[in-house]
Amino acid sequence: MTPLSESLLHQVAGQVLEECAFLFTQPGPEPEVWPEPVTCATLTFAGPRKGKVELYAAHGLAMAIAADMLGLEADDPEAHRLADNSIAELANVITGALVAELFGTECLCELGIPVVAHEAPGPRSESSFALTLIDLEGRPLDLRVSLEPSL
Amino acid sequence: MLTVLVVDDSAVMRRMVVKSLSVGGLQINQVFEAAGGQQALDILNAQWIDLVLCDINMPEMNGIELVERMTSDPLTAKVPVVMVTTERSEARISRLKELGVTGYLTKPFRPEMLARTVREVLGLEAVT
Numbered sequence: 001m002t003p004l005s006e007s008l009l010h011q012v013a014g015q016v017l018e019e020c021a022f023l024f025t026q027p028g029p030e031p032e033v034w035p036e037p038v039t040c041a042t043l044t045f046a047g048p049r050k051g052k053v054e055l056y057a058a059h060g061l062a063m064a065i066a067a068d069m070l071g072l073e074a075d076d077p078e079a080h081r082l083a084d085n086s087i088a089e090l091a092n093v094i095t096g097a098l099v100a101e102l103f104g105t106e107c108l109c110e111l112g113i114p115v116v117a118h119e120a121p122g123p124r125s126e127s128s129f130a131l132t133l134i135d136l137e138g139r140p141l142d143l144r145v146s147l148e149p150s151l
Numbered sequence: 152m153l154t155v156l157v158v159d160d161s162a163v164m165r166r167m168v169v170k171s172l173s174v175g176g177l178q179i180n181q182v183f184e185a186a187g188g189q190q191a192l193d194i195l196n197a198q199w200i201d202l203v204l205c206d207i208n209m210p211e212m213n214g215i216e217l218v219e220r221m222t223s224d225p226l227t228a229k230v231p232v233v234m235v236t237t238e239r240s241e242a243r244i245s246r247l248k249e250l251g252v253t254g255y256l257t258k259p260f261r262p263e264m265l266a267r268t269v270r271e272v273l274g275l276e277a278v279t
Contacts, residue, residue, distance in 0.1 A: 019259035020167075070166050082163050089161045092208070093258045096237025105239045111208050113160070 001048060002102050004145060009131045012097045013143050017133070020093060021068045021086070028134035030142065034120040036060055039084050041091035041116050045099050047109030049147050053098065055091040056121045056142040061135070062087050088114035098145065152180035153273075154199060158191040158217065159206040159235070164258070168204050168235060168265065175266020177275075188212025192220060195227045202273060204265075207236040207243065215243065218250045231272050235260070 002008065010027055017023040036058040043053045057065065062083035067074045069086050091114050099109045121142045124130045128146035135141075155172065157165045165184045172179055183198060185191035187209055194200070203221075207214035214234060221227040233254030234247060244255055254272040256265060270276070 016259050019261065066163060069163055071170060082166075085161055085163045089163045092161070093237050096208075096239065096258065100239040105241050108240050108242055111237060113208070113210050 004102060004129050004147060006129060006131050008101060009098070009129060009143055009145060010133070012101055013094050013131070013133060016090060016094045016097055020090060021065045023065060023068065023135050025133035025135050025141065028132050028140065030124070030130070030132045031140050034058055037118055038120045039087045039116060040119055040121070041088040041114045043091050043095045043114045044112035045095055045109055047099055047103045048107055049150055051145060051147040053091055053095045054144040055087055055094065057087050058139065059083060061139040061141065065090065084116045088116050094143070152178050153201045154181045154183070155179060155202045155204060156183045156185060156191060156194055156200045157204045158185045158188070158214065160186050160209045161206070162186070164206065171260070171262035171265045172269065174262040177266050177269060188214070188217035188220070191217055195221065195230065200230055202269065203230055203232045204235050205232055207234060207238045215246060218247065218252055222250050233268055233272055235265070
C-alpha cells in the first residue's frame, strides 16, 4: 500500500481538478472563515482499508466548477443548479483515482455514492489527512481523507 | 449518425460525456440519458440504441448488473457498451470483458480519449 500523504493528495486532486474542471490549484492555508454557503461531498470507500473522502467548496466556486465542467457561463442558471452535483462528481473521481494510488488495481475497492451536505468544514482531526487547495482566483477547496485503523 | 444512451447517476457527468462526444468529432443523431440501470433498460427496450456509455458505481442497479441484464436479453445483448467510470479494479475489468464489454475508460478523461474509445468499439474510421 502506498502511504497516504499530503503530496499524494495534491498530485491526485490537482490532476482531477485540471482535467475535469480546468481548475489550476496550489496548496494553501486553511481558510479561517468560509464566507459563503459551503457544499460538502462525502464518499466512503472499502478496500484493503476503509475510509472516507470529504471535499468542501464554497457555493461560488462550486458554480464556477460546474460551469467549467459543462462549458457554460459562470452565471448560467444550469451552473447554479448543478453546483452541488459537480462537487459530488469531483469527489467521486478523486476518490477513484486516490484508492488506485493507495491500494493498486489488483484488489477490489468498493466506492460509495457521494452524499452532499451544506456545511463548512469543522476542525481538522489528527487522524485524517487534509489539504487546502487554492485556485488562481484565491478560492479554496478543502480535501480531507480519513482511513480507519488497519486490523 | 449515432443514437447513444448515457447512463450515470451524476447529471454533470452525463452532460460531460455528451459534450465530449461532440467535441471529439463524433456525429451524434440523438442522445438518451438515464440516471440508473432500470431507467436504462426501459430506454433500451423502447428505442434503437447504437451505443451505451455507462458508469459502474450507481445506486440500486450498478453498471455491471446493467450489463449482465443486457447480455441476458437477446434484444440488448449485442448493443456495444463503453464503461466510463472511476473504477480501476482489474477484477471488475475482467468481469466486464467476460460479459463482452470492449470499451473501458477511467475518469477523468479527455474528450479525444472518449471519442477514440468509442471509435475503436464501433469500428469507426478515425477523423484525421
